[in-house]
Amino acid sequence: MPSSVADIRTDYKMQSLLEKDVDASAIRQFDKWWQEATRSEITEVNAMTLATASANGVPAARIVLLKGYDEQGFVFFTNYESFKGHQMAENPRACLVFFWKELERQVRITGLVEKVSEVESNAYFHSRPQGSQIGAWVSPQSQVITDRGWLEEREKTLTEDFATKPLMRPAHWGGYRVKPICIEFWQGRSSRLHDRIQYTLGDTGAWIIERLAP
Numbered sequence: 001m002p003s004s005v006a007d008i009r010t011d012y013k014m015q016s017l018l019e020k021d022v023d024a025s026a027i028r029q030f031d032k033w034w035q036e037a038t039r040s041e042i043t044e045v046n047a048m049t050l051a052t053a054s055a056n057g058v059p060a061a062r063i064v065l066l067k068g069y070d071e072q073g074f075v076f077f078t079n080y081e082s083f084k085g086h087q088m089a090e091n092p093r094a095c096l097v098f099f100w101k102e103l104e105r106q107v108r109i110t111g112l113v114e115k116v117s118e119v120e121s122n123a124y125f126h127s128r129p130q131g132s133q134i135g136a137w138v139s140p141q142s143q144v145i146t147d148r149g150w151l152e153e154r155e156k157t158l159t160e161d162f163a164t165k166p167l168m169r170p171a172h173w174g175g176y177r178v179k180p181i182c183i184e185f186w187q188g189r190s191s192r193l194h195d196r197i198q199y200t201l202g203d204t205g206a207w208i209i210e211r212l213a214p
Contacts, residue, residue, distance in 0.1 A: 012104040012188025017195035019211060026183040026199035026207050027071050030107060033185065034069075037100050049097040050076065055090040066096075067124060073179040074109060075116060077124055079141035081172045088113045094178050104188035111180040121174035134158055136173040184212070 023029040037045045046066040053059045060083065068075040074096055079085060088094060096109040115121075125133060138155045145151060180201065187195040196212035 010188075011190050012194070013190050014104045015187055016189065017185060017187035017197055019197065019209065022185070022197055022209065024207065024209070026180065026201075027069070029185060029199070030069065030183065033100075033103075033105060033107065037098075037103060037105075040100075040102055042100055042102050045100070047098075048076075049095075049099075050084065051095040051097070052084050052087040053091050053093070054087050060084065060087060066098075067175070073111065073177040075120075075175050075177050077121070077173070077175045079136070079139070079173050080115075082141035084142075088176065094176075096178055106184075106186040108184040108186070109178060109180050110182040111178045114177050114179065116175035116177050118174070122169050124175060125169035125173070130167065133167050133169075134162060137162075137170050189214070 023032065034045075044065070047063050048066055049061050050064045051059060051061040062084065064076045064078065066074060067077055080089075092113040094111065094113050096107075096111075098105075098107040100106070125136070134155065137158050138151065182198065182200050184196060184198045189195055192214060194214040196214055198210050198212050199207040200210070202208050
């Protein structure tokens, strides 16, 4: 391993995360950190890694954008026929990871996946810029295409088509909700002795809070 890579390290010293300071609710604790992250003006604060797996356990991960959260879970939108869409259909479990390096924080959310309602998907679709709406029709996401020109020609054709008819949400595009069963909050600390507080959803619906070794 090249020493220039192995020697890259950061000693985290900004903040701490103690049991006495966290909320009893994992969602309220996330909201607290989310508000602090947005106030910090982090670039694309809603960018998160989405990890999925096929029915036989083959993993895949990519960056998607959080578009909403509440007590029910964390919402993002994509093409249902994409690679991740097929994996979530086969294995409706997922993990989300936020890394806010400016705050030396990470949040890891593990949960069950469900599609949001058509009402929610329609509302978000129509809130997007028109170019993004057309893009949902243009791209057969994750499929092999001949070249960039094919994509650009399809965009041109569909843009002309939608100039004369309503631009509706395609049936293959919409939202997913990750319903959390475990959320871990990670705060970087010096000498790699980080703070890790884990919330696990108990049978009664209450959150069980535990500290994990770094």
